[in-house]
Amino acid sequence: MGNAIGMVELTGIARGVETSDYMVKAAQVDLIRASTVCPGKYIILIAGETGDIKASMAEGVKRGGECVVNTLLLPNVHPQLIPAISGTTQAPLSGAVGVLEFYSVASAITAADIAAKAAAVTLIEVRIGYAIGGKGFVTLTGDVGAVREAVSAAAKNTELLVGTSVIPRPAPQVLQSLL
DSSP states (O other), rough: OOSSEEEESSSSSHHHHHHHHHHHHHOOOEEEEEETTTTHHHHEEEOOHHHHHHHHHHHHHOOOOOOOEEEOOOOOOOTTTTHHHOOOOOOOOSEEEEEEEEHHHHHOOOOOHHHHHHSSSSEEEEEEEETTTTEEEEEEEOOOOHHHHHHHHHHHHSSSSSEEEEEEOOHHHHHHHOO
């Protein structure tokens, strides 16, 4: 996996599946996720080197045509971002918890990268689209000061924010439900 991620969001599922095939064949990229998101959209997330991501996304935009509704390219992502999107993060079972909720999948991914770079926090998860009405949200943990700093930085530097919360001492059951 490289140091960049790219995303193409489409309104058509059939076109999305076809577009994902063209994208992974266009350049040397890893397919992080290609799936439906509510309500009836399709997202394609790829990782790789920045040049490969650009080439793959150009092909995706070309092949997706009028069905493309959003794109995202993040070069030099924080190393925690891809595992948080993939759901493979091993987060500690202690510390404060921060949550950022967005109307947009792209905004949630961007916010997670900003938060991880802003303070010494651990990304728990970047949940995108499925079963949450096409929204995205980020959960993270760390000491309360770092969590507040990360949430604040991400909230100030992203769009389509729904809301945030910082829980200084979450109940063990709540923290466990996030892992």
